Amino acid sequence: xxxxxxxxxxxLARVRRIRGQVEAIERALDAELGCERVMHxxxxxxxxxxxxxxxxxxxxxxxxxVDPETHPGALNAEAAxxxxxxxxxxxx
Amino acid sequence: xxxxxxxxxxxLARVRRIRGQVEAIERALDAELGCERVMHxxxxxxxxxxxxxxxxxxxxxxxxxVDPETHPGALNAEAAxxxxxxxxxxxx
Amino acid sequence: xxxxxxxxxxxLARVRRIRGQVEAIERALDAELGCERVMHxxxxxxxxxxxxxxxxxxxxxxxxxVDPETHPGALNAEAAxxxxxxxxxxxx
Amino acid sequence: xxxxxxxxxxxLARVRRIRGQVEAIERALDAELGCERVMHxxxxxxxxxxxxxxxxxxxxxxxxxVDPETHPGALNAEAAxxxxxxxxxxxx
Numbered sequence: 282x283x284x285x286x287x288x289x290x291x292x293l294a295r296v297r298r299i300r301g302q303v304e305a306i307e308r309a310l311d312a313e314l315g316c317e318r319v320m321h322x323x324x325x326x327x328x329x330x331x332x333x334x335x336x337x338x339x340x341x342x343x344x345x346x347v348d349p350e351t352h353p354g355a356l357n358a359e360a361a362x363x364x365x366x367x368x369x370x371x372x373x
Numbered sequence: 374x375x376x377x378x379x380x381x382x383x384x385l386a387r388v389r390r391i392r393g394q395v396e397a398i399e400r401a402l403d404a405e406l407g408c409e410r411v412m413h414x415x416x417x418x419x420x421x422x423x424x425x426x427x428x429x430x431x432x433x434x435x436x437x438x439v440d441p442e443t444h445p446g447a448l449n450a451e452a453a454x455x456x457x458x459x460x461x462x463x464x465x
Numbered sequence: 466x467x468x469x470x471x472x473x474x475x476x477l478a479r480v481r482r483i484r485g486q487v488e489a490i491e492r493a494l495d496a497e498l499g500c501e502r503v504m505h506x507x508x509x510x511x512x513x514x515x516x517x518x519x520x521x522x523x524x525x526x527x528x529x530x531v532d533p534e535t536h537p538g539a540l541n542a543e544a545a546x547x548x549x550x551x552x553x554x555x556x557x
Numbered sequence: 558x559x560x561x562x563x564x565x566x567x568x569l570a571r572v573r574r575i576r577g578q579v580e581a582i583e584r585a586l587d588a589e590l591g592c593e594r595v596m597h598x599x600x601x602x603x604x605x606x607x608x609x610x611x612x613x614x615x616x617x618x619x620x621x622x623v624d625p626e627t628h629p630g631a632l633n634a635e636a637a638x639x640x641x642x643x644x645x646x647x648x649x
Contacts (some may be wrong), residue, residue: 355447539631
């Protein structure tokens with residue numbers, strides 16, 4: 282994944298936050314904190330994972346669908362944005 | 374949407390089938406056929422709509438992200454297929 | 466579905482609105498209005514169907530999981546509300 | 558959560574497997590293994606989380622919606638099964 286260093290750090294920060302959320306689910310189950318608490322934690326972890334997926338898909342579209350070095354200007358930016366808007370809606 | 378005539382007919386046939394499914398939900402509610410029946414019809418209509426969305430997204434990626442006439446060969450076919458595989462998984 | 470007349474009318478109004486949305490998708494495809502327009506219409510129709518499903522599930526939980534006539538007070542209202550909150554989150 | 562010891566162990570085993578999957582995503586991002594690999598890992602982690610949520614919701618319906626000690630037989634088992642079938646479909 283030819284990401285910039287900054288993008289990589291952002292994605293890693295996101296996935297580490299998700300790991301923390303999964304550990305919180307584990308602790309909640311272990312401490313028998315109640316279905317409600319566990320369902321709530323699961324729902325917010327799922328939302329965080331959807332956000333990460335949206336970001337990875339966005340990188341994939343911007344970096345890999347068209348190689349900007351060999352085909353500069355080939356990607357229709359408006360059509361890409363429309364696609365990503367749909368993806369984000371469905372990932373929620 | 375610069376679709377071929379054949380693609381257009383296929384999409385129209387799909388959306389008409391979905392309209393028939395929505396009409397079946399309407400009849401089921403009107404005839405008070407029971408939550409179970411209505412929930413089942415809703416779930417299969419939703420699956421049919423996801424299938425239509427997947428097809429429209431696929432057309433969008435293949436036809437609009439890169440204009441094949443002005444930028445032949447610019448779309449990375451393998452990367453596009455990976456993207457569509459993810460979209461299909463999430464649309465289910 | 467032992468719904469009140471008022472509930473039935475509300476559900477029927479919702480499903481008719483959804484039918485209208487599906488007909489708009491059909492017209493958009495027929496008039497070749499563009500993937501973007503069709504994707505947008507599909508996304509909002511799906512949201513409307515999720516809303517209808519949430520309402521039917523809610524009725525199902527409130528009316529059918531426990532018969533309020535033979536088992537008055539048996540349904541834990543708080544636990545039912547927690548369940549429906551999760552269902553609504555996932556149906557979005 | 559008044560789960561049996563056996564249920565608790567099953568849920569904990571599931572969440573630990575999910576933690577392992579999230580750690581694999583972290584390693585894949587760190588090693589720059591490619592969007593495709595990351596998207597694939599994210600999709601299977603999401604499916605595992607949906608499975609865990611379905612199980613917690615199932616416990617919630619069976620144990621908390623109706624207290625089986627104070628209201629034995631009040632939960633309509635068939636209606637509960639129909640509800641859970643819908644929940645499982647939408648969680649996928």
